[in-house]
Amino acid sequence: MTRKPSKTAVPSAIRAGAKGPVPARSDEVPASNRATRAAERRAAIVEAAMDEFIARGFAATRLDDIAKRAGVAKGTIYLHFKDKESMFEELVRTVIVPVVTRLTTLPPPTGTVRELVETFAGNFLKEVIGTRRGDLVRLIVAEGPRFPSVADFYYREVVSRGIAAMRALIELGIARGEIREKDLARYPQILVAPAMIAVIWQSLFARHAPLDAQEMLRVHLDLIFGERRTT
Amino acid sequence: MTRKPSKTAVPSAIRAGAKGPVPARSDEVPASNRATRAAERRAAIVEAAMDEFIARGFAATRLDDIAKRAGVAKGTIYLHFKDKESMFEELVRTVIVPVVTRLTTLPPPTGTVRELVETFAGNFLKEVIGTRRGDLVRLIVAEGPRFPSVADFYYREVVSRGIAAMRALIELGIARGEIREKDLARYPQILVAPAMIAVIWQSLFARHAPLDAQEMLRVHLDLIFGERRTT
DNA sequence: TGACTATGACTGACCAGTCAGTCATATATT
DNA sequence: AATATATGACTGACTGGTCAGTCATAGTCA
DSSP states (O other), X not given: OOOOOOSSXXXXXXXXXXXOSOOXXXXXXXXXXXXXXXXXXXXXXXXXXXXXXXXXOTTTOOHHHHHHHHTSOHHHHHHHOSXXXXXXXXXXXHHHHHHHHHHHSOOOSOSOHHHHHHHHHHHHHHHTTTSHHHHHHHHHHHHGGGOXXXXXXXXXXXXXXXXXXXXXXXXHHHHTTSOOOGGGGGXXXXXXXXXXXXXXXXXXXXXXXXXXHHHHHHHHHHHXXXXXXXX | OOOOOOSSOOSOSOTTOSSOSSSOSSSSOOOOSHHHHHHHHHHHHHHXXXXXXXXXOTTTOOHHHHHHHHTSOHHHHHHHOSSHHHHHHHHHHHHHHHHHHHHHSOOOSOSOHHHHHHHHHHHHXXXXXXXXXXXXXXHHHHHGGGOHHHHHHHIIIIIHHHHHHHHHHHHHHHHXXXXXXXXXXXXXXXHHHHHHHHHHHXXXXXXXXXXXXXXXXXXXXXXXHOOOOOO
16 A cells, blocks of 8 residues: 555655755764764664663653654664664663773783772773763663663673672782782672762762762772872 | 541551561451551552562553552552552652661660671661562662652662761771771761672672672671671 | 442553655666 | 666654553442
């Protein structure tokens, strides 16, 4: 059957002579070729989807809103993603991977263990705490139970690696005599716990009581490495 | 006594909070009087709603399912709650309050500060970590941003009180010389961070890697109070 | 009996996912 | 180079299903 144009009014799509075919997008970039345009669109969708999912959660997010925000028609989303669920899953992967890569790109192993940990904490502070990526972490905590594949992915790619890296640092610290508490190596979670709390705090309670995450992390490191003799 | 039907149910006769040990054995009952029956129904709805909300999140939870699980008709829910949102909000209050009350009922201030903190941690471990209440905390983290009133309530009734209580303990510990890190009093979050992480871990990653929360908390306290032989 | 409480069929809004049709761009032909 | 044809990215009206909230009716207790 033909897509009957509509019984009344002129078919919107046939505005003869209309020039701007896609006026929605804010930045009018005349993408060179198709492949590039497609990649840009996909990126725009991911971007928009992240904002919407963070703001409303998975179930309450409307694909219409994502499409609108991305400056794309709803159908276009389905050219890039199978459905809402797999869009969410791919989104998490797409956003998380680069962050992990960047954070695990350790600096040259020079200096004390404390300095290594401080560098890591500094990066985490800058890249995650209080940023949209931090909100994404909160989102994963929120939706994880309903998306086993996301939880699995997150555990495998982020948590287990992070724990292993922290454990290695702790063991190095113990070996060098910088850390006294030997059992800490059994629970690297303790090392990162305040950082995670900071992420959640910024999302939920920043408006009630601002938290100086940097200073809190410093105090925590003092607790683990012993008071610091300032720089 | 005139039961004010008003628009929203009055949270008065809600003694049957969680597991009512009082009601006679078995179930299905002698339903003495109307007020009692009403309270029981309300409790059943709250119970069912908590399970559903924890399992599916706010938006994805169907009132039909809550009604079915609670053994009542959907319309009955509306005799007790104005709508889905206020049901969620009241649910959080109803469930959280008793827990906070129980946890803040401190033991006699005898013994060391470490013992006080250990008692608190032990209660928290038993009452929250790995239980449905822990899942509720995760749920609040998840839905908080979309329910400012819930986040406000939680901050006011739980977080700020908990932080204040922890700060008092830390200051006492510092005064008595049990805690060396003086700056800790500025960030009581550090004291509870591992406990919160344990809550989240049990919800999300217990399947991948079981976590001995009790032992982790012990190590953390060793870190704060200094080594100490355990039982 | 009369007031109060419970029920569940029903309604209307809402939304994920579809697909016939369009048109800018790429490729083939002259 | 200019023109013709092919491709597939893109659109958005539409469908089918879902679900929060309602209310006429039935049931229960005092």
